[in-house]
Amino acid sequence: MTNVADQCEPWMVSDVEYGSGVTALHQEIEHFYNYMLSTPTEYMMRMEAVHRIERVVLSIWPDCCVEVFGSFRTGLNLPISDIDIAVNNFYWQGAPLLELRDTLIARGVADDINVLDKASVPVVKFTEQISRIKFDISFNTTSGVKAAELVQQYIEQFPELPKLVMVLKQYLLLQGLNEVYSSGGISSYSVTLMCISFLQQQPLSEAKNCKNDNKLGKLLLKFLDFYGRKFDYFKYGISIRGSGGIVEKCVLQNSFSHGNWLSVLTIEDPITPTNDIGRSSFGALDVKQRFETAFLKLSKQVDMDVSKRSGSILGSIIHVPQSVMSYRNWVHFKFRHLTDISAEPVNGIEQYFDIDVKLQLNATTSEDEEEDKKEIGSNLNDMPLTHNGCQYKGLGC
Numbered sequence: 401m402t403n404v405a406d407q408c409e410p411w412m413v414s415d416v417e418y419g420s421g422v423t424a425l426h427q428e429i430e431h432f433y434n435y436m437l438s439t440p441t442e443y444m445m446r447m448e449a450v451h452r453i454e455r456v457v458l459s460i461w462p463d464c465c466v467e468v469f470g471s472f473r474t475g476l477n478l479p480i481s482d483i484d485i486a487v488n489n490f491y492w493q494g495a496p497l498l499e500l501r502d503t504l505i506a507r508g509v510a511d512d513i514n515v516l517d518k519a520s521v522p523v524v525k526f527t528e529q530i531s532r533i534k535f536d537i538s539f540n541t542t543s544g545v546k547a548a549e550l551v552q553q554y555i556e557q558f559p560e561l562p563k564l565v566m567v568l569k570q571y572l573l574l575q576g577l578n579e580v581y582s583s584g585g586i587s588s589y590s591v592t593l594m595c596i597s598f599l600q601q602q603p604l605s606e607a608k609n610c611k612n613d614n615k616l617g618k619l620l621l622k623f624l625d626f627y628g629r630k631f632d633y634f635k636y637g638i639s640i641r642g643s644g645g646i647v648e649k650c651v652l653q654n655s656f657s658h659g660n661w662l663s664v665l666t667i668e669d670p671i672t673p674t675n676d677i678g679r680s681s682f683g684a685l686d687v688k689q690r691f692e693t694a695f696l697k698l699s700k701q702v703d704m705d706v707s708k709r710s711g712s713i714l715g716s717i718i719h720v721p722q723s724v725m726s727y728r729n730w731v732h733f734k735f736r737h738l739t740d741i742s743a744e745p746v747n748g749i750e751q752y753f754d755i756d757v758k759l760q761l762n763a764t765t766s767e768d769e770e771e772d773k774k775e776i777g778s779n780l781n782d783m784p785l786t787h788n789g790c791q792y793k794g795l796g797c
Contacts, residue, residue: 408711409711409715409720410435410720410725411434412428419613420706421614421617421706422614422618422621422702423614423617424713425621425698425702426615426618428715429563429617430563430616432570433562433563436479436566436570436720437475438479439732441735441739442479442728442732444739445531445738446531449531452509456500456504456507456509457485457487457537459503460500461487461492465488465489467486467488468484469544469545469547470483470536470589471484472484473545473548474548476569476592479724479727479728480727482525482535483534483535483536484536485535485538487537487538488539488540488542489540490540492539497523497524500537509528509529509530510528512526512527516581520680521538523537524538532727543672547589547670551592563616564595565592567620567718569588571690571694571718572586574721577687577690581680583683584680584683584686585681585683586684589677590667590678590681594627598622598623599619600643600645601645601646617702621699621702624691624694627691628690628691628692628693628694628695629692631646633664633666634649635648635649636648637649637652637662638666638667638668638678639652639667640670641670641673652668655668655673656676663676663684665678665681697716697717698716698717
C-alpha cells in the first residue's frame with residue numbers, strides 16, 4: 401500500500417491508502433477526476449463570463465441566439481479549458497468576425513484577440529479580461545450544440561467516459577498536442593469520440609466481469625495500448641454511429657463529401673457523416689507515439705512491486721502545473737461572492753489555498769473588491785451549483 405503522505409500530486413486524497421497495481425491506478429483516476437471537476441465557484445465564474453460576452457454579442461446582433469457547446473456544456477472541461485460559443489439564427493452584412501473583434505476591442509472586455517477566418521470553421525479567439533478564460537466564438541454552426549448533446553447521452557451510457565477523457569485531455573495538454581490549429585494535435589471532441597468508439601468495442605461479458613475497484617485502470621491501459629500500439633491509422637477510421645467501432649477507410653471515403661481527403665486520423669462526424677473530424681490533425685502519429693509512451697510508463701508502474709514504488713502511478717504520465725493551481729486559488733478568492741460556499745474544501749481545491757497565496761491576494765483593497773462585485777454582478781441566482789454540464793441558452797434562443 402502507498403500512503404498519501406508519500407505523494408506529491410494534488411489529486412491524492414489524505415487518509416487514503418492506495419492499493420497496488422491496476423487497483424491503485426483506478427483509485428487515482430477517480431480522485432484526479434474529482435479534483436479537476438469545476439467547483440461551484442469555478443462554474444459560476446464561467447457562467448458570469450458567458451453572460452458578459454453574450455451582452456457584447458447581443459449589442460451587435462440583438463436577434464441572435466447565443467449557445468454554449470463543447471467541453472463546458474458536457475462537463476468535460478479542465479480548469480483552464482476554453483469556452484465554445486455559437487452565435488446562431490441571424491443574418492449579417494459584411495464580416496461578422498471582424499465586427500465582433502472591433503466591438504470587443506472598443507469595449508475593452510478581451511485581450512489576445514485572434515480572428516481565424518481561414519479555418520475550416522471560422523472563429524474569433526480571445527481571452528476575457530475579468531475571468532482570464534479563453535473563448536472561441538463561431539457563427540451559424542448548430543452542429544457543435546448537437547454534438548455536445550450527443551456526448552451527454554453517451555456519458556449516461558458509459559459512466560467511465562468522463563473520467564477517461566479528463567485524464568487523456570490533461571495528458572495531451574501537457575504534451576502540447578491538444579490543439580488542432582497550432583500543433584496538429586487532436587481536439588477535445590476527437591478524444592471524446594475516440595473514447596466512445598473504444599468503449600463501444602469492449603465486450604459486454606468483460607465489462608460485467610470487470611471489478612469496480614480496478615475498471616478505470618484497466619480501461620485506461622487498454623485505450624493507450626489500442627490507440628498507441630494496435631490501431632492501424634492508415635487502414636481504419638473511427639466511428640461511433642450504430643454500434644460504433646472501427647471502419648475501413650475505403651468505406652468511409654465513399655460517404656465523405658467531395659474534397660474531403662483521407663487524413664491519417666479519420667473520425668466520422670456523428671452529426672454530419674460526410675465530415676472527417678480528424679482531417680486537420682496532421683500530428684496524429686505524434687499522438688499515437690505519445691499514447692504508446694504513456695502505456696509503457698503506466699504498465700511499468702502498475703507491474704512494479706509496491707514496496708519498490710514511491711509516488712503516484714498516474715503521476716508518471718500527468719501532473720497539474722503550479723500555474724493551474726495558482727489560477728484556481730485566484731478564482732476561489734476573487735469570485736468567492738458568487739456562491740454561498742464557505743471555506744470548507746470543495747473537491748479538495750481549498751486545501752491547496754496556501755497562506756502565501758492568501759496573504760498576496762488579501763492585498764486587494766476593499767474598494768477594489770467592491771468594484772469587482774459591481775462589475776461582475778451575479779444574475780445567476782437560479783443556476784445549479786453543481787457542474788454536470790452547462791445547459792445555457794441565451795435570450796434569443
